[in-house]
Amino acid sequence: MTSTTHSPLPGPGGPGPDKLAFTLPSGRRRVTPVRVGREFRRERPLPQLIRKAVLDDDGQQCVQVRLSARDSANPAARALLDIEAGTTLQLNQALGDTDYAPLFPRIIGYELDAAEPFLLYDPPRGTAVTRIQVMGAADQGVFTRDLMLALCLLERRGLLPRGVSPATVRWDGARVQLWGLESVTGIGRPRRPWGAAPFCPPEQRDGEGLADPRDAVWSAAQLLYRLATGRLGPADRPPPDLGEHRMLDQMVRDAFAPRAADRPTPAQVLDLMAPGTARRVRLAVPPDETRPHHDAFEEALQLKRQAPASRTGRTPGAETANGEVLCPYCLETIRLDLTKLFVTDSRMQYQPLDLKGINNPVRRTDVMRGAVQKCTADPEFPAHYIAVPYLTHGRPLTVAMVGQSSTGKSHLLTQMIAAITDGGLEPFGLKWQSVNPEQHARFVRDRVQPLRNGKVLDHTAALGMDDFARFVESLLITDARGQVRPVAFFDLGGEDLVRTDAALRFLLGVDALVFVVDPALALPLPQLDHARQRWGVEVNRDGDLAFGTVLDRLPKSGGYLDVPAAMVLGKADLLRFQPPVDRWLTRPPATSLDPELMREESRDVYGLLRRHAGQAWLRPFDAVRRCTLHIASATGGQEDQGRYPAGAGPRRVLEPLLSLLAMHGMVQVRGGADALAIGEAPALEAVPWEEVERGGDAGRFERAAGPEEPEESEGGELQ
Structure with a gap:
């Protein structure tokens, strides 16, 4: 050092x-x-x-x-x-x-x-083992007991320290103190390389299989051998002179087995030294204050199962006839008109497109792919153009983000679209194309790249009629059956939603709603006081005004709204150490949809909001028949002086959209789409599309317990 x-x-x-x-x-x-x-x-x-x-x-x-x-x-x-x-x-x-x-x-x-x-x-206790040459036999016994006890305690929390080494273990002559907790991973997580021989076990060096508590037993045994002999042990087998050290030979001989499965657990080693000690280890378990709210969640689902569902599963009145769709800008109905097509020239100016001279069908299709149509549905609206693919693949699936302007909707939606274009939908059998390549390139340049580079995005002005809906981006999504559907994303300024016919017509055409909950506005938790002070906001016990404004405009069927919805506790990094946020935010991105796991997350978010925010913040869940709840962070952390110091690292931003796509049948889920939101069918895991097509169960989603960790190599000493 x-x-x-x-x-x-x-x-x-x-x-x-x-x-x-x-x-x-x-x-x-x-x-x-x-x-x-x-x-x-x-x-x-x-x-x-x-x-x-x-x-x-x-x-x-x-x-x-x-x-x-x-x-x-x-x-x-x-x-x-x-x-x-x-x-x-x-x-x-x-x-x-x-x-x-x-x-x-x-x-x-x-x-x-x-x-x-x-x-x-607090100042560390004792001396790092790197500074101890050899330890006496009596101290070795106490040291071994304490070290195994520490490993047992971590195992009870589902945690595994991968960095047990002379640099991360301290000794004050009476007790051990284990540092190096940045090395912790979740038991059952895929192994990733960490540390160096001999303290790193063979399977950990190779990054093979799943993390096992017995990985740390190898490391502890190597540390004990070093303290007993002053030498390093072999990297892949027991030391040849182990028999010369009676206590080590009795306690940890099997700990040097090359395979984790052949080693004892920390509790087994501890019980060899002090029988029954491992069973007496108890951790403080705080009372589960959300348990009554979990019961309320299950009761709410039961009521939804009993309510009649609409035959279409979509908002009544959403259909348009004769190939008409809503223009994403002026929100009037429009249909393909070959006499109003344009293409851009080398100076990015619109020029009329005449298809009469293009007889080759391949070339005609290619030209149409890059063409736009001038919309004249509203002569008072500024000139605007619609990409032709948006008009030629049937009715677009419209996804609207709902929440007050301070909730972080723009950042969340930007990262959601960025995750799609990075291939995030591919494990689910979905492929994407831009509807308008120029528009998408501009979106990436103006929104995605600055955010990834750490710039805080500016609030964008609304663009639609009466400033209540802003069109953000559209993509062509192809499912595993080859069916193509445009997906259009809108940002609703719901608190300013005026009661006009245009607003009602737009809302009736929305296919999916994403309600974004700002924890600083919803949760009166002390760890959010600093954020509220910085942003000049206060807790709102009455819920998000935008939620109520949108929900009040939509007609109900059988007591519930039929448009699928997802609620997202956004900016969750503000609560990354708060249960149950810590449990979900650290999970790796999903590669398939597990209805049981998704309902578990919904129940946890419901319990957190009901316990701390009150029922007003759960109004979307109470009003919508099929509604899932999620935890997500668009940036992974908060800005400092107008920038995200390490760039914006999104966490779990695609899960809400995946839920909505599944409810619309674009992602296959065992048990049907309702299994995600209301548990109508037995809870079975979803599998990737290729497994659905084969009818097999291979490749089932494997649950993981902790965050993705970067690969590192060696432990370090804390002075």
């Missing part, structure tokens, strides 16, 4: 301290003067800067672990810091003030969305 120049802790007569703002484990914000000491740099597994600090408002000593501005621009480094913070917070909450708590670092606070994110810890 190399040191960098930094002023030591100033004395009483030195310069005044800086201010430090951070979030406490309780979710409250704290701002305090701070004095910092000399800084050290640790390169692996992530490039962290480490220094001692004193919080001057109470004199509390701590250690700050942070990323420099340069290092924090790397999304992988930020992801690891997030994992470390989330794991430590989870353990601190579960262990509380029990005797187990000292086995892990205690976090004081964190700031993860700044240009230089950091964590604050």
Whole structure:
């Protein structure tokens, strides 16, 4: 570890301290003067800067672990810091003030969305094992017990530390303390390379199979051998002299098995030392305050199952006759008219297109693919043009985003479309094309690329009649049966939705609604106070005004609206350590739809909103017969001084759209589309289209327990 120049802790007569703002484990914000000491740099597994600090408002000593501005621009480094913070917070909450708590670092606070994110810890206990040459037999017994106990506690939380090494384990002569929690992954997750031989087990080095608690037992055994002998063990087999060390031979001989399946679990090793200890390990389980709300969710689904459904499953009055569709700009009806076609010339000017001289059908189709039609349905509306493919593939499927202007709809919709164009629908048998290549290229240039590069998108002005609906983008989606359908995306400024015939006509033509919930407006949780203060908003107990305005305009059938809907708890990164958000936000993107899992997520979001926000925020779920609830983050973090320091990293932005496409029959789901939203059929997992066509069960979706981790190689020592 190399040191960098930094002023030591100033004395009483030195310069005044800086201010430090951070979030406490309780979710409250704290701002305090701070004095910092000399800084050290640790390169692996992530490039962290480490220094001692004193919080001057109470004199509390701590250690700050942070990323420099340069290092924090790397999304992988930020992801690891997030994992470390989330794991430590989870353990601190579960262990509380029990005797187990000292086995892990205690976090004081964190700031993860700044240009230089950091964590604050209590000072570490003891000495890193890298500085201990050989340990006596008596200490080895206590050390082994504590280390296996720490691994058992992590296993009870479904977690596996991949970074157990001399650099991440500390010893103070009486107790172990396990650091390196950025290495944690979920048990059952696909293995990814981490660490180096001999402390990294063979299967982990190869990145094969699924993470197993016995992976860490190999690492612990190698660490114990190093403490007993002062030497490193072999990278892929038991040490040849293991028999010369009686305690090691008795306790961990099988831990050196090349295959994880042949090793003991942490609990089995612990019970060899102290029979029954593993069974007595108990973690604090906070009361489930959402349980009554889960019951209410199930009761609401039961009422929906009993309600009669419309025969079409679509909004009444949505059909248009004779190939007519709603113009996405002026929202009047329009149909293909070959006398009103145009193409752009080299100067990007519209020129009339005459098809009479194009007799070759292949060339005619190609020309039509790039042509546009001038819409004259509303002579008072500014001149506008519609891509011909939008008019030639039947009635478009219209998806409308609903929510107040501050909810982050634009960012969510931009990332949703970007995920589609990145191939996110392919695992579900869907392919895409741009309706208008020029328009799509402009959308990518003006919206997708700036957001990915870290720029906060500006609020865009509405473009439709009476400023209530803004057309954003349209794509041609081809399903596994070869059927092509345009999908058009709109942003509704619902709180300003005026009661005009045009507004009603548009809403009657909407095929799917996405209601975006802003947690800062909905949830009176202390960890959101800082965001509310920054944005100048307050909790709204009456729900989102846009939701009610839209829902009130739509006719009901059998007591419910028939248009499929999804509710999205957006900006979920603000709550990434809050159950149940932490559970869902860290899941990898879905590759197939599991109705049971989707209803589980819906139940969790319903319980969170009903418990903290109240029934007003659940009005879309109560009003719409088929409605799923989701957790998503368009950016993965919050902006700092007008930018996302590591770019915008979306999480779970496609799941709401996938649910809606499934309800419209464009994604195949076992049990039918209703199985997703109301559980009408037995809950069976969905499979990719190729498996549906074969009729087999291969390739079923495998559930994973944790976030995607970047690949890293070695552990590092905390001074």
